Amino acid sequence: MADAMQNRRTDYGPPHYEQFLPPIIKENYGKWKYHEMLKPGVMVHVSETDAKLYTVRAASGRLLSIDKIRMYCDLADKYCGGYLRFTSRHNVEFLLTKKENIDPLIKDLDAIGHPVGGIGNAISSIVHTQGWVHCHSAATDASGIVKCVMDDLIEYFKETKLPGKLRIALACCLNMCGAVHCSDIAILGIHRRPPKIDHANLKKMCEIPNVSASCPTAAIRPATVGGNPSVEVIEEKCMFCANCFTVCPAMKLNDPLNDGVSIWVGGKVSNARHEPMFSKLAIPFLPNNPPRWPEVTEAVRSLVELWAKNARKYERMGEWIERIGWPKFFRMAGIEFQKEHIDDFKHAGLTFKRSTHLTF
């Protein structure tokens, strides 16, 4: 093992990005002057040297087979010297210098099922996570819901008819790997039932003190159950965060009967205009209804369209709601305001309405 270690390289790090940059970018690195959207999914960046770089952005499911990646490669070779990149929202971008290549590329991309769009005032891909495809924590699937929602919203990806950008994200459990907590619309997998404890094996698998300590609401206390040293959960104190499960497999939260999805709105990340905002709870619970999750796609579409119809130009979802006030939003959206909407965690009091600024 030791020698194995010797004659082996480690910690050499990722390849240097430069070797992957097309010549036009190397030449104009840091010299870009402005950009323009030429049509949905296509933009040109113009350099101080007057060089023009054409970007074609195509939707990508993020979960890609090597076969699909190879198709991307073929297209890159065919149209732009083999240069391509992926975006922070997992779309694929082709970097062209020849304007005339744009339309053929788009045609080929459509042919392999990857529509072009997502630039400007559009809905881009949904940042998402593993779900039932790979994670043990999932309260719902990720790729499936994303597919259904985007199928339904495809027009808003392909065209730019929205007041501003709209960012949707999905996380399949409260760990929020998708960092959905600052999205215009967030889809969040949730549990609604306290952990089912595997009393027989808990002691073997986990440190009881760690398990108790893992609970933010101190709902877990050591207990002997059926002769086994284990833990018990005070059900009223459990808010289903699954942190206990993360530290101990014997605290099972996954539960087909009660798992589902909640919908959050009004978050943003950019500093443009309004400071970044967290998303807020809009719909406390929607059922897991695979394969097409009709309740979720329906809910998301109506939120998108409510915003699109009423927001002022450039107003992100959260900026719009803040202007009209949450009571109006709930009324317009036809969502019933419930106890679940009222914060009762640590800083709850600061979310109470402490003024008479109300609309009627």
Place this chain on the structure above:
Amino acid sequence: MADAMQNRRTDYGPPHYEQFLPPIIKENYGKWKYHEMLKPGVMVHVSETDAKLYTVRAASGRLLSIDKIRMYCDLADKYCGGYLRFTSRHNVEFLLTKKENIDPLIKDLDAIGHPVGGIGNAISSIVHTQGWVHCHSAATDASGIVKCVMDDLIEYFKETKLPGKLRIALACCLNMCGAVHCSDIAILGIHRRPPKIDHANLKKMCEIPNVSASCPTAAIRPATVGGNPSVEVIEEKCMFCANCFTVCPAMKLNDPLNDGVSIWVGGKVSNARHEPMFSKLAIPFLPNNPPRWPEVTEAVRSLVELWAKNARKYERMGEWIERIGWPKFFRMAGIEFQKEHIDDFKHAGLTFKRSTHLTF
């Protein structure tokens, strides 16, 4: 005692206000149409019946001798049928129907040392509390500082040359009887030294469990000192709130060496434009320097004038600072930003700057 109780009236409540209202108010109750400021300290309210009520507002020290109250009464008899009132900021108001009585009244009020003003975009009286005149908790005097600050700011009471209203309040300890926590400028008496414990007598005077329980930071724990069952204070955990003293006289916070005054800015109560806001810490400590508290009057004046010079019309202190940002405020005010300014109580994290919205 029992019979004593019988042949004695209780719970009859305050006299009905109606018997104290001048006829013009009885007649126009709820019929007022609009008002106008005629000059500093004088306004007219016009009724739908075209009746006109002239109000003359005079400064009052709030701490009044019966002699002074009798003088007010004489003036009320002389100029307005004996009708007068006091305001929620403790000024005295005379309610006139004869316009020609305004100037003579003002002259007489000046003669007895009660300048007229405080209406409109002015500084009105300082809401304040008991201080050394009557309270056992006081970290500073109330009436004294108020007198000094208002002597210094008198021009802003008598004239209306400010961008908007400016409300100053003073509380002589953290109990904040003046409810200073939402004032444009708040003057707050503070302790800076942990309680000096009267170990010999604590047990006699107080319930030790109550004393420990009274501490918001759990700095107090039972302890036997010099043979006496008493308590001890973990000094690093003490933030000098004096809640322990409120429940137990043996926990003395008052301390001539370390007591003093802190200055807070940017609070407001009204819902006009911006929602109500709390005042925020500007100057962590100024010494108690009776009889004229020069450091305090100086600090308050420069804050008033900084705001007056830079705020836009109608901008309250807090609205102005919010627009320009706190960093700019600290620079313009020449106040050094210190550790004390950073919140470290329960919701501290929510006061951190969680965006890149900065000025340079």
Place this chain on the structure above:
Amino acid sequence: MADNIPKTPKLDELEKGAWPSFVKEIKMAAKRSPMAGDLLGQLEQSYTEKIGYWKHGGIVGVMGYGGGVIGRYSALADKFPNVSHFHTMRVNQPAGWYYTSDALRKICNIWEKHGSGLTNMHGSTGDIILLGTRTEELEPVFNELQKINFDIGGSGSDLRTPSCCLGMSRCEWACYDTMKLTHELTMHYQDELHRPAFPYKFKIKCSGCPNDCVASIARADMSIIGTWRDDIQVDKDAVREYAARGMDIQKDVVNNCPAKCMEWDGKVLNIANEYCVRCMHCINVMPKALRPGKDRGATILIGSKAPIIEGALLSSVFKPFVKIEAPYDEITDLVDKIWDVWCEEGKNRERVGEFIQRVGLGNFLDAIEMDPVPEMVSHPRENPYVFYEEYYEEDDGEEEEEES
């Protein structure tokens, strides 16, 4: 007997200056009252030593009342025997702080006979404060107050003396009759006002409009603030008149509208009332042109207080809009419900606002059988820690109340 007045070189500095001098007041009183004289003496020493000399007040009071008197004793009784006792009495002010010279003179006469001759007009809760008397004088003062129909105010863990802005009596913006409501509530709750039986103090303040001239949103456990539901009343000509007289409507009015719901084209001022948050600004700056709507009432808010001990709170919306009309059953029912739950579950020295935060607003609403409305929050929760209260069991298809 001016010789009774001690030398006060430090305090004398506070006789100078344009603002009314409290030292002059004490000296005036001292001409007649040895108590006021010794107050001067002790205060001079405080000014020299930079510390107060009052001891924690013991329980003193008036027969049949649990509150209304703040006991106060001097720590320097040997040196200043006349302030060995220096209790204050809180006397319930008439709503709106209106007086006739006649009524005030009667109070002065009582206080000349039985007290220091010093007062606060008023205390910051709103009471008439009779400042400084001896234990044995408390009963006599009360007997005389009775004769002139002034009763005692609140102190301790009871309902504190309610107060209000002058509302309809002199203000064109009052959306309800603040003085009437305040008086009625005060009369309705005399027992709660005079006999401390709560976990802690409870304050009620009534303002006629969102300008909130009694600062109720900052310092009342229940804040009742006038507002309206329909459209702002606009006199278009009067608006143009303001513009003509040089007001920059765009800058001074429109740009300051927090709801961004106004438009001014140089001739007509348009208000999108459905977005107006009733902040009062435009009305404040153009009182002749704009007025609150006609469908008036109040927003009821709950829970403001000073910082001790969980941190200061502003009141938060509890009932977005209620009509304020006598009999005030809707309000007293609400108050009673809140008190029931708070008295049952509240900890000692826990204000209702702190109590609601501890148990959770949602749970508190359940307890008083009220439905949540979005107006109660500035925004819904941001954290995903939702206490869903029901879940399915394997055996059943039915959604089951988890027993809690």
Place this chain on the structure above:
Amino acid sequence: MADNIPKTPKLDELEKGAWPSFVKEIKMAAKRSPMAGDLLGQLEQSYTEKIGYWKHGGIVGVMGYGGGVIGRYSALADKFPNVSHFHTMRVNQPAGWYYTSDALRKICNIWEKHGSGLTNMHGSTGDIILLGTRTEELEPVFNELQKINFDIGGSGSDLRTPSCCLGMSRCEWACYDTMKLTHELTMHYQDELHRPAFPYKFKIKCSGCPNDCVASIARADMSIIGTWRDDIQVDKDAVREYAARGMDIQKDVVNNCPAKCMEWDGKVLNIANEYCVRCMHCINVMPKALRPGKDRGATILIGSKAPIIEGALLSSVFKPFVKIEAPYDEITDLVDKIWDVWCEEGKNRERVGEFIQRVGLGNFLDAIEMDPVPEMVSHPRENPYVFYEEYYEEDDGEEEEEES
């Protein structure tokens, strides 16, 4: 060997529709990989039973590395033996996610030989995710990755793979070279990236301007966001050009300025730069006319994270402005200092943002010997609970450090 592909009536529904189908991807892979085939089978069962079938991952990895592999085992191994192991490898992406077809093909070839043939381009931290392989394949995969100079990314309680927006490579607004900084930091901290030794994970994300295109302020323990100190560069003619082409400068630009620091008279756009908060909006909507200033650098913020367990956090300002120039000592020094204190005092599974809230920002600054600046807070404290750290003793006139 298409016969290896199980019947998946539910999943087949997800082959329909305009959006790219992950089911098609898995089926393509399944043509070649039995592992992908069994994934389809297990996933179909999840879709039927509405629950996932993955077990908690055990510790698996690559020699000499502590992280980079997420172990994953199926709970239905008997039924789907080919996914009994289904580990993922996190491969450190090149900064900015740029590739040549050549490089990608090499990765595909490796994954065809040693894995399921499925990937995520990319994981939400930014890594290339090689999705699904067996324990015994981990070493071989690494050996081949080595040959093409791709190294492993972070997982567990270590520095996670840093990522960035494409910055200067294609964006006119980049205020510093995000890709260079990201690459340099990644190289500088190889050991911390590969060998978990922290209380919890630590993430770094670099955005070139306040638009924050990698969402660094929401999901990085250290967010490095470009900004500028001097005035916005304005091309006045280009502004008029936008107006001429129908842009409503007042409505679309001026009224949306959060700093209210712009004025437009129909001809000239005036910006009071001393009040501009660098939000980017005006630049975003008029890229041809406005550009960030010339004195460029970045704001460094600390502490954002997902909700588990104290609630989600956004990063907060730590250094208002730093020049970002190689060598990046100022940044690495800061990172080292922060790690020292956090590793020393941080609790297990306590992110640095939670840690700072627990100990207090002021105390944390003391610990890393940094001075507080007002830019760190949205406003100063509102509560009066100040921990004054010094007081006078009777015996001395000197201000004394209280021993703490």
